[in-house]
Amino acid sequence: MEINFVINGEKRTEYAAAETRALDLLREDLNLTGTKEGCGKGECGACTILLDGKPVCSCLLPAPKLEGCSIVTIEGLKGDDGGLHPIQQAFLDAGAIQCGFCTPGMILSAKALLDNNPAPETAEIETALSGNICRCTGYGKIIEAVQLAAERMRVAK
Amino acid sequence: MTDKNSDMNLKVVGKPAVKVDGLELVTGRAKFSGDMRFPGMVYGYAARAGVPAGKLKSVDVTGALEAEGVLAVLTAESLPGPNLMGILPPFDQPVLAADEIRYAGESVAFVVARTKRAARLASKLVKIEIEEYAPVLTTEEALKTGARKIHPDGNITYTRKLIKGDVEAGFADADLVVENDYETSFQEHAYIEPESVCAVPSGDNRVTVYASCQSPYHLRSHIAANIGLPHTKVKVIQAYTGGSFGGKDDAAAEIGILAAAAAVKLQRPVMVAHDREESIIGTNLRHAMKIHYKTGLKKDGTITARKAELVLDGGAYASESPFVVMKALIHAAGPYIIPNVMIESTAVYTNKTYSGAFRGFGVPQVTFAGETQLQEAADRLGLDPLDIRMKNALKPGEATATSQVLNESVGIRQTIECVQKRANEISVETYEDERYLYGTGYASMLQGISNGAEGIDVVGASVQMSQDGSVLVGAGLTELGQGARTVLAQIAAEVLGVPVERVTARLADTDSVHDSGPTVASRTTTTGGMAVYKAANEVKNSLLQMAALMFKTEAENIVLKEGFAVLVFDDSARIPISDVATAAYWTGFPLMNMAFSRAPDAEYDHDTHQGRIYIAYNFGTHMMRIRIDKSTGRVEVLNHVASHDVGKVINPLGLTGQVEGASLIGFGLGHMEKIEYDGGIIRNPNFADYAVPTIMDRIPTEVIAVEEATVNGPYGAKGVGEPPVAGATAAFANAVADAVGCRFRKIPVTREDILAAIRSAERQGE
Numbered sequence: 068m069e070i071n072f073v074i075n076g077e078k079r080t081e082y083a084a085a086e087t088r089a090l091d092l093l094r095e096d097l098n099l100t101g102t103k104e105g106c107g108k109g110e111c112g113a114c115t116i117l118l119d120g121k122p123v124c125s126c127l128l129p130a131p132k133l134e135g136c137s138i139v140t141i142e143g144l145k146g147d148d149g150g151l152h153p154i155q156q157a158f159l160d161a162g163a164i165q166c167g168f169c170t171p172g173m174i175l176s177a178k179a180l181l182d183n184n185p186a187p188e189t190a191e192i193e194t195a196l197s198g199n200i201c202r203c204t205g206y207g208k209i210i211e212a213v214q215l216a217a218e219r220m221r222v223a224k
Numbered sequence: 225m226t227d228k229n230s231d232m233n234l235k236v237v238g239k240p241a242v243k244v245d246g247l248e249l250v251t252g253r254a255k256f257s258g259d260m261r262f263p264g265m266v267y268g269y270a271a272r273a274g275v276p277a278g279k280l281k282s283v284d285v286t287g288a289l290e291a292e293g294v295l296a297v298l299t300a301e302s303l304p305g306p307n308l309m310g311i312l313p314p315f316d317q318p319v320l321a322a323d324e325i326r327y328a329g330e331s332v333a334f335v336v337a338r339t340k341r342a343a344r345l346a347s348k349l350v351k352i353e354i355e356e357y358a359p360v361l362t363t364e365e366a367l368k369t370g371a372r373k374i375h376p377d378g379n380i381t382y383t384r385k386l387i388k389g390d391v392e393a394g395f396a397d398a399d400l401v402v403e404n405d406y407e408t409s410f411q412e413h414a415y416i417e418p419e420s421v422c423a424v425p426s427g428d429n430r431v432t433v434y435a436s437c438q439s440p441y442h443l444r445s446h447i448a449a450n451i452g453l454p455h456t457k458v459k460v461i462q463a464y465t466g467g468s469f470g471g472k473d474d475a476a477a478e479i480g481i482l483a484a485a486a487a488v489k490l491q492r493p494v495m496v497a498h499d500r501e502e503s504i505i506g507t508n509l510r511h512a513m514k515i516h517y518k519t520g521l522k523k524d525g526t527i528t529a530r531k532a533e534l535v536l537d538g539g540a541y542a543s544e545s546p547f548v549v550m551k552a553l554i555h556a557a558g559p560y561i562i563p564n565v566m567i568e569s570t571a572v573y574t575n576k577t578y579s580g581a582f583r584g585f586g587v588p589q590v591t592f593a594g595e596t597q598l599q600e601a602a603d604r605l606g607l608d609p610l611d612i613r614m615k616n617a618l619k620p621g622e623a624t625a626t627s628q629v630l631n632e633s634v635g636i637r638q639t640i641e642c643v644q645k646r647a648n649e650i651s652v653e654t655y656e657d658e659r660y661l662y663g664t665g666y667a668s669m670l671q672g673i674s675n676g677a678e679g680i681d682v683v684g685a686s687v688q689m690s691q692d693g694s695v696l697v698g699a700g701l702t703e704l705g706q707g708a709r710t711v712l713a714q715i716a717a718e719v720l721g722v723p724v725e726r727v728t729a730r731l732a733d734t735d736s737v738h739d740s741g742p743t744v745a746s747r748t749t750t751t752g753g754m755a756v757y758k759a760a761n762e763v764k765n766s767l768l769q770m771a772a773l774m775f776k777t778e779a780e781n782i783v784l785k786e787g788f789a790v791l792v793f794d795d796s797a798r799i800p801i802s803d804v805a806t807a808a809y810w811t812g813f814p815l816m817n818m819a820f821s822r823a824p825d826a827e828y829d830h831d832t833h834q835g836r837i838y839i840a841y842n843f844g845t846h847m848m849r850i851r852i853d854k855s856t857g858r859v860e861v862l863n864h865v866a867s868h869d870v871g872k873v874i875n876p877l878g879l880t881g882q883v884e885g886a887s888l889i890g891f892g893l894g895h896m897e898k899i900e901y902d903g904g905i906i907r908n909p910n911f912a913d914y915a916v917p918t919i920m921d922r923i924p925t926e927v928i929a930v931e932e933a934t935v936n937g938p939y940g941a942k943g944v945g946e947p948p949v950a951g952a953t954a955a956f957a958n959a960v961a962d963a964v965g966c967r968f969r970k971i972p973v974t975r976e977d978i979l980a981a982i983r984s985a986e987r988q989g990e
Contacts, residue, residue, distance in 0.1 A: 101251070164705075
């Protein structure tokens with residue numbers, strides 16, 4: 068079936084079977100492989116995308132549900148100057164990445180948080196990222212990265 | 225290579241470095257093997273046994289072959305080679321089950337189809353006829369006389385002894401003897417990227433395998449043998465690897481072999497990307513262990529003897545069990561001076577998913593038992609937890625349990641002092657609290673760095689400088705997220721006097737450097753770093769010789785720094801490295817070097833494990849303060865201090881990341897994670913039922929590095945990837961015992977266990 072949506076700021080029309088997962092449409096048809104599959108059951112958050120600004124697991128989302136929506140994947144994330152988004156930069160600077168497989172989903176969940184709450188408390192960061200599992204870092208540096216990004220984004224404004 | 229005097233001048237080593245491969249990871253551009261795309265690529269999916277034990281009567285693939293999109297179905301007979309894999313010959317594990325089923329997650333057939341979905345659906349159509357046996361599910365059952373043999377030679381996979389002094393005399397000499405049984409559970413690696421490979425036939429009778437893997441050469445030899453090609457016809461290129469922790473060491477072999485076999489047969493690229501459930505039921509776990517442990521002490525806390533019997537549940541196949549048996553054996557007595565030690569360590573086959581390498585490699589389990597028992601002894605003798613550890617701690621000139629005299633790089637005492645200092649600084653909240661129980665736990669540990677008793681420890685590395693002064697580093701060891709590429713780049717940058725941004729440390733490729741063995745045993749920084757250090761110094765020599773000609777002076781009057789060749793007696797006399805490199809090229813000096821580092825060999829008696837085994841040890845001491853909500857059993861970690869002797873910190877940012885991450889895995893092992901079996905079937909093969917720590921469970925790890933340099937590591941560095949797991953597990957177990965007031969001898973100690981203990985104590989109090 069035909070599905071119309073905006074992906075990373077660009078209008079697209081794609082055709083997919085009704086049972087296709089949004090994750091597969093992104094990874095296989097659009098070659099947006101920055102969105103990862105870690106469990107296929109919505110339990111790890113590696114496949115997180117932003118759907119009209121909200122973080123969702125694309126492995127649980129049927130592709131037809133993308134109809135009329137605006138989607139951001141990690142490939143669409145940019146800073147105001149066209150370079151790295153402040154969250155991406157903060158993840159680098161704080162050492163919040165190890166293997167990097169959870170990173171795209173983690174960064175997008177953080178973006179959804181900071182877009183709505185520019186000065187989150189630690190507990191709010193924890194809640195926002197509680198659906199994204201990281202096995203490498205122990206999470207401390209991820210919290211630091213989100214705080215660092217929030218601070219830099221507030222200063223920039 | 226330790227040169228303490230030059231430390232002051234280090235420009236790159238010891239300074240925080242942002243991950244050199246971080247940019248591609250934050251932008252999603254890094255290609256993990258599941259992200260590879262090749263024209264005509266098809267997908268493989270295994271049909272699994274589904275029952276834990278039985279005779280494999282027949283495998284009927286006709287239904288699967290007729291299914292939509294299916295191109296081929298491989299069975300044991302389809303493989304040209306021996307259909308065997310493992311770590312130590314003779315290998316005991318078939319790639320696809322042939323005659324017998326030994327665990328429920330075992331692969332029996334491999335379906336290749338145009339899409340992964342089609343392959344998965346068709347895998348259900350493979351008809352597997354099994355005459356079921358009663359599964360052997362516990363180590364006790366497996367060791368019983370007359371037990372059904374899981375393998376022809378019986379159910380003992382591997383058994384070894386460590387004997388030092390006279391342990392019975394040591395106990396006779398003791399004022400207190402503590403003796404208990406301990407138990408640990410299977411733990412899943414739970415890297416967020418499940419195992420994945422992509423095999424591409426390259427049209428020159430070779431096959432290239434892009435793999436999420438830890439040991440590319442091991443993978444190459446296994447693929448080649450099983451598809452009937454010389455090793456050098458197979459090229460393994462490490463893809464970006466989404467975590468490994470030991471799990472993608474030998475476990476990558478199965479899918480690597482199957483994908484390559486199908487790729488050669490079909491002459492098409494074949495991708496295999498495990499589902500999460502396949503990753504849990506099909507590939508290795510941390511060994512569950514049963515430990516009988518006995519410690520004898522004098523009244524003043526001096527340990528006179530330690531004795532332990534370790535039984536490791538190895539599951540269906542040997543995998544890394546023999547090496548884990550040895551590592552657990554060597555580390556079971558802890559980081560102490562003990563005159564009399566006797567350890568027996570045995571891995572046993574059962575009809576369960578096979579156990580293998582997992583960060584810590586047997587050390588967390590024995591450290592939990594040993595440190596829990598030492599704490600129990602301290603409590604009974606009325607001794608301070610850190611005092612008793614200090615009293616017995618190793619020091620230079622003293623011998624380990626293997627009678628290896630350590631003359632340098634023994635920082636255990638300093639780690640205890642660091643933890644003591646922090647413990648004094650941390651304000652202790654009131655323990656009179658209606659709602660909470662408070663507890664503090666301590667643990668000290670050691671972990672051998674390098675392959676040690678597992679065999680020769682060699683690494684190949686290449687360093688080349690281009691005419692523009694940029695540097696390319698290649699090593700046979702892999703980046704798994706731990707920051708290996710960054711550390712190796714830093715070492716090359718330090719030697720060559722360039723900023724780390726000018727160095728590219730590439731992913732491993734078996735065509736390009738010497739077989740470097742597996743990326744295990746916390747050896748990459750130490751032995752891998754040494755190879756890069758050597759290669760970079762050869763290139764440096766060329767640059768210095770060239771610069772000497774350009775400056776019309778001697779090479780010893782020149783240093784390389786900040787991207788320049790600089791005269792030592794005139795800091796303003798500088799030539800850009802790129803000019804020197806260009807001139808060196810045109811003058812004919814070599815700008816590339818392949819170096820080989822070989823750690824000193826282990827020398828020990830194989831019957832008693834007495835001798836020199838590891839080239840260095842990482843030592844650590846942890847403290848964990850927790851509080852427990854009495855009404856719910858919920859644990860909150862208030863403080864966690866982890867002090868490790870790492871020889872020399874190469875990258876402080878990477879170091880803290882390694883200690884924090886490893887500690888949370890240790891906390892998971894101690895508190896949360898448990899593979900649950902029911903009749904040989906894993907009942908929680910997903911993240912909803914298997915509790916991997918989330919951000920809500922994180923612990924506030926504080927890292928304190930001690931730097932007691934080793935001559936065997938670059939700038940004195942020792943690895944740190946594994947050791948904190950053991951420290952955190954054992955410190956947690958002691959903290960929870962301190963809080964609740966009773967000993968827990970089985971981990972994980974879950975929230976439910978804690979609540980039950982509190983309720984039981986309350987009932988006894990009434």
